Amino acid sequence: MRAVRCEGSGGPEVLVWGEAPDPRPGPAELLVEVVSAGVNRADLLQRQGHYPPPPGASELLGLECAGTVVEVGADVTGWQVGDPCVALLAGGGYAERVAVPAGQVLPPPVGTDLVSAGGLVEVAATVVSNFDHARLVAGQTVLVHGGAGGVGSFALQYAKALGCRVLTTAGTADKRDYCRGLGADEAFDYAEDWSAAVREAAPDGVDVVLDVMGAKYLEPNVGVLAADGHLLVIGMQGGRRGELDLGALLSRRGSVSALALRSRPSAQKAAICARVREEVWPMLSSGDVRLAHETRIDMPEATRAHTLLESGEHHGKIVLVVPR
Incomplete structure (x- = not known):
């Protein structure tokens, strides 16, 4: 098969479209012919040599994909060759085919193209x-950083659909307008004193x-927490090491959690995928959550996709499309 390989670690130029070994599914896996794969910040980190795949995972980039089932493992039920699907991956999405544990494979939402x-x-x-994890419920106030990005575009809509008040940060006026169009109640410029603006708004x-x-x-996030508030760290674009004022955290009875998805055991990922199918897919089908703005780039041009994501000039999601 063909795939995007990393020839060493470094900038986007190390990404090369070429031949790679064909994956073989295990007894509890499906083999998926990939139609498209999402581009995520974690892919940039892996390309740079900072985020190796978990033991046993594919060395290829790509944490999510959509496509069709082309082979079903001996122990798998409920799937047939030809079924459309989406898959949560530990790696391997930047390729024509990928093997995935069956619990991490879902049918696509009704009405969404592959x-x-x-x-x-x-x-x-x-x-x-x-x-x-934070036990988010209706009536609470949520702050989503980077609301115009792939995760942010979804997170602010999902929180809004749950009945929350949603605040967000974004870097340009048009991105803040984009966030408001997705349902954010207020959007703040992260280049300015966003924490003061959040405290005034909430x-x-x-x-x-x-x-x-x-x-x-880290410090300004703790500073805007409500009593019993939760800080959920899902990225390190601003660095790995910071100072935490435990007194400020204690006074709020607050919590700080860092919940990586990629390194979770397959059984946990399967449970999360089941929650997504139950909770999120109906929201997409009903229109309560809309697809983010999307930039489609042919998979052999993955270098361009990574360059665009690193630039910060796009908003929404970048998707690589496998040429046929």
Whole structure:
């Protein structure tokens, strides 16, 4: 088969479209012919040499894909060759074919084409698992950092659909307008004093913060938490190491969680995928949650996709499409 390989670690130029070994499914796996694969920040980190795949996972990039089933493992039931699907991966999505544990494979949402579906399941699984951990409920206030990105575009809509008040940050006026169009109640410029703006908008604090920045935002994120609030760290774009004022956290009875998805055992991922199918797919089919703005790029041009994601100039989701 053909796939995007990393010839060493470094910038986007190390990505090369060429031949790779064909994957073979195990007894509890499905073999999927890939139609599209979502591009995620974790892919950039792996390409740079900072985020190796878990033991036993494919060395190829790609944490989500959509396609059709072409082979069914001996122990798998409920799937047939030719079924359309989306899959949550530990790696291997930037390829024509990928083998996936059956519990991490879902039918696509009704009404969603397979190209768009390739960029759905990783963000949905990330957001749902984090908000479930924080026990997010209607009436609470949520702050989503990077609301114009792939995760942010989904997270603010999902929180809104659950009945929450949603605040977000984004870097340009048009991105903030985009976030408001998706349902954000207020959007703030992260280049300015966003924490002061959040405290003014939510004097009693924010119940849940979904953060992609890590160290850079650690102190101000704790500073905007409400009593019994939750800070959920899902990215480290602003660094790995920061100082935490435990007194400030204690005074709020707050919690800080860092919940990686990729390294979870397959059984946990299967449970999260089941939650996504039960909770999120109906929201997409009904229109309560809309697909993010989408940029489609042919998979052999993965270099261009990574360059675009790193630039910060896009909004929504970037999806790689396998040429046929």
